[in-house]
Amino acid sequence: MGAADLQNKIKIAIVGVGNCASSLIQGLYYYREKRDGTVNGLMHPEIGGYAPGDIEVVAAYDVDARKVGADVHDAIFAKPNCTTVFNGDLLKSGVVVRMGRVGDGLAPHMAEQPEERSFVKAEYPEPSAEEVVAHLKQSGAEILVNYLPVGSQQATEFYAECALKAGLGFVNNIPVFIASDSRWAARFAAKNLPIVGDDIKSQLGATIVHRVLTDLFHKRGVGLRRTYQLNTGGNTDFLNMKSPDRLVTKRISKTEAVQSVAADRLDDENIHVGPSDYVAWQGDNKVCFIRMEGELFGDVPMNLELRLSVEDSPNSAGVAIDTIRCCKLALDRGEGGALEAPSAYFCKHPPVQYTDDEAFELTEAFIKGDLVSMPAASAAE
Secondary structure (H helix, E strand, C coil), X not given: CCXXXXXXXXXXXXXXXXXXXXXXXXXXXXXXXXXXXXXXXXXCCCECCECHHHEEXXXXXXXXXXXXXXXXXXXXXXXXCCCCCCCCCCCCCCCECEECCCHHHCCHHHHHCCCCCCCCCCCCCCCCHHHHHHHHHHHCCCEEEECCCCCCHHHHHHHHHHHHHHCCEEEECCCCCCCCCHHHHHHHHXXXXXXXXCCECCCCCHHHHHHHHHXXXXXXXXXXXXXXXXXXXXXHHHHHCCCHHHCHHHHHHHHHHHHCCCCCCCCHHHEEEEEEEECHHHCCEEEEEEEEEEECHHHCEEEEEEEEEEECCHHHHHHHHHHHHHHHHXXXXXXXXXXXXXXHHHECCCCCCCCHHHHHHHHHHHHHCCCCCCCCCCCCC
């Protein structure tokens, strides 16, 4: 009997009802009736008996006045969300978006946007940790999925703490280091709660393409001397990242994802990986420019240039569906702590970096139950 036969829903809570949450929720219903092995757009049509449509959103938090108080199926289409609508005919979910904690989850410069001034913060009191924990327990959520803006260190730690106290697994999709921080990983292990993170890789995005090309240079004996990855976009993620202070961990995460598969680490001045600019009219379309300079046989120089254009948020939704289902498998199996294999395959800054081929094989073994992730050392709560 499969896991889905025992409990056919994976109940999740979402923090941040933005473009990524919109694509995720649209996809849950889009794929609900599609369970065969030929489904486009999914790396795993089924994991451990769970299909994408077995995931159910039972709680959601945001701070935007256009979303707080709205049904989550309405909120995902509210401004400033601008991602592609590929499944817009959703019935009411019955789940109302609740006011979340602001903290550093809202960049100060966002309030200076003329069209945003009256919406950037809902006129509701911010909840205490005790209120969030109580609501998570009451909702029946099993996993908390973090979609806060880049740079939300304090806010992410707040919700990670709430997940621990409420007894939830944690999926950290942003470049704030929780799963890859041994102290946090140990606390989740001590509670026997799984965590997957940090900083989700897109299905076919800038970082995964850059990693594969870097690994190809390595395997083909081409000396990589210099490389850059420049990204532009027009969604609120790129608008948020106009503040350099919010980009510190993002640049670390993306750079280490590439450095970790290079034959030899590049000096800092020879590698640049990270978001580059906000271009409003691009909307949720992300354009990536990659340049790699190397040396072939006889030290003969070569270079490669690539332009990649993708709709940013759907590009991560299928990966998020897989991370959620792997987190649920760990809950079913009683595994806690950072899930090493799924984190390495699905995220840019996991606790342990593997090549993508290695991470794929380890994750397939984890899904089949042939690999048990080693929990981090216990820590006092």
